[in-house]
Each structure stands twice: as structure tokens, then as C-alpha cells.
Amino acid sequence: MTNIIVGIGENKNILKACDAFKKENKNVNITLVQNDDDLVNAILDNNVDAVIRGSLPASGVMKELKSKFTDISRATYINGDGVEFLLTPVGIDEGRTLEDKLKIAIHCAEFLKKQSKKPKIAVMACGRKGDYGRSDEISKSIDDSEKLTEMIRKNTDFEVINHYILIEQAIKDNCNVIIAPDGIIGNIIFRTLVLVNSWPSCGAVTFGIDNVYIDTSRDQNVEGYLRSLKLAYNLQCR
Known part of the structure; x- marks a missing residue:
């Protein structure tokens, strides 16, 4: 039982x-x-x-x-017709540092490997690469996304792509781990996709x-x- x-x-x-x-x-x-x-x-x-x-x-x-x-750490598991990915961080107080997001990315990728799936990680930012300089906040987010992408490459053998703000492209590219700029933005993405647009979610896996x-x-x-x-x-x- x-x-x-x-x-x-x-x-x-x-x-x-x-x-x-x-x-x-x-x-x-x-x-x-x-x-x-x-x-x-x-x-x-x-x-x-x-x-x-x-x-x-x-x-x-x-x-x-x-x-x-x-x-x-946690990651929301979104799994529907033709779409499957882990979205993280999703707690509003999570993913505050690059080290936190690196740890979460590794947890997500290792989880997928245990499910016999090949991890493909998308790192997100608060703007396109060409938006650099539009505000200090946007520039810092872009810098952080590039640093995080490099940290993942140096510390793992997982495929990783910096998609900046283009989450629609990350999903089209079949990335199965999506790293939001922080937990607040990740939580908003979750609510928009799952609670507003009814994308199927299995809940957040806890690592x-x-x-x-x-x-x-x-x-x-x-x-x-x-x-x-x-x-x-x-x-x-x-």
C-alpha cells in the first residue's frame, strides 16, 4: 500500500x-x-x-x-501536449543570487536525467541583449544572465542557452529547464501560464x-x- x-x-x-x-x-x-x-x-x-x-x-x-x-530548492513541472519543462525559481524569496540559481539549475537537470531525459537549460533575463543600458536594473539582469550561463557551462556538461527575455523562444527550442531572473518573476510566469492560461502543471518538485x-x-x-x-x-x- x-x-x-x-x-x-x-x-x-x-x-x-x-x-x-x-x-x-x-x-x-x-x-x-x-x-x-x-x-x-x-x-x-x-x-x-x-x-x-x-x-x-x-x-x-x-x-x-x-x-x-x-x-x-523547487521547480514547477509543466507538462502538456508538446510542452514539458521545469520552471524555476518560483518561490518569491528564492533565486536571489547567481549561486542559488546555479544550484537550482543543477538540481533540475539531475532530476530530468533520472527521468531518462536530456537536460536543455534556458537562462532568462529582464531584457534582450540589445536592451543593455536602458536602465541599471535591466543591465544588471542581462549581466547576471550571462554570468549564470557561463557558470553553468563551467560547472556542468549540460546544454545551456541564454535566451534573455525571449521565453517564447526558449519554449519553441524545447528547453526543459527555464531559469527565471528571480523567484518573483518566476512566480508571475507560473501564474500567467498555469492559473490564467491553464497550461497543465504537476506542481513544484522539491529538491x-x-x-x-x-x-x-x-x-x-x-x-x-x-x-x-x-x-x-x-x-x-x-
Whole structure:
């Protein structure tokens, strides 16, 4: 029997998703929790196969995990018809330094390799290369994107391309890791693609911990939560 723990907050779509998932998977036991402490305890429990945030708030859970694990990061897994990539950073307080983004890029690429997929990393900036000088903020972002691209090349053997602000080109080029300039922009990209335009997301995969934890949005629909349950189940079965 596979044991999955799911957080329940104000959005009850997660309950409908759990009911649908249990009908399709008779060998799964789903336990519902309603607070951060129980969710964190489940993540740390080796007898639990997978944990899904569901519709609980994220800040308390991530704060607690970051106090226990020094190498933790997240990436939203977007997977639909003809489109598949990890978008990161997506937490508004994540990806603040080049070193943070390098670590996240490596985590994403290693995750894809475990799924027998070849990583292709796109680094993003707040403007095109030709926009340099339009403002100090834009120039710094372009400088940072070029530095990060070089850091990834020097520290890994993964394919990496600096697409600057052209995220549409990164997706057309089938890049399966997209590194946003920072967590705020990454979060806005996620909300625009997934919550506004209904691109299919499986939730955010959490790296740097031993157990499977899928960090989902509080605002997801039933189908989105169902995809997260399927991802968690498939990951713990590997």
C-alpha cells in the first residue's frame, strides 16, 4: 500500500482530486492533514511515500524545511501536449543570487536525467541583449544572465542557452529547464501560464530532501491537483 499525505486548506478542489485518484488507484492510502506541522512531520517520516502540499499555505512549510535542509530548492513541472519543462525559481524569496540559481539549475537537470531525459537549460533575463543600458536594473539582469550561463557551462556538461527575455523562444527550442531572473518573476510566469492560461502543471518538485514532496498552488483546479497526485505516485514508485 502506498501512503500519501495531502494538505487541506480553503480550496476544496484537492478533496475532489483525492477522491478521483483513489478510484483509479486502489493500492493508495491518502491521509489528509490540515496544518503545517503535520505536513512537515509527514515529509520527514520515512514511512510516508509522498507528500503533497494541496491547498495549505506554503510559507510555513518551506521555512521549516529550509531550517532542516541546507540545499533545498523547487521547480514547477509543466507538462502538456508538446510542452514539458521545469520552471524555476518560483518561490518569491528564492533565486536571489547567481549561486542559488546555479544550484537550482543543477538540481533540475539531475532530476530530468533520472527521468531518462536530456537536460536543455534556458537562462532568462529582464531584457534582450540589445536592451543593455536602458536602465541599471535591466543591465544588471542581462549581466547576471550571462554570468549564470557561463557558470553553468563551467560547472556542468549540460546544454545551456541564454535566451534573455525571449521565453517564447526558449519554449519553441524545447528547453526543459527555464531559469527565471528571480523567484518573483518566476512566480508571475507560473501564474500567467498555469492559473490564467491553464497550461497543465504537476506542481513544484522539491529538491534537496530525501522524500517526495510536491508543492502545489493554493489556487489550483481539480485537474491540476490530480496531476500532482499522479506525479507524486510515479516519483515514489521509481
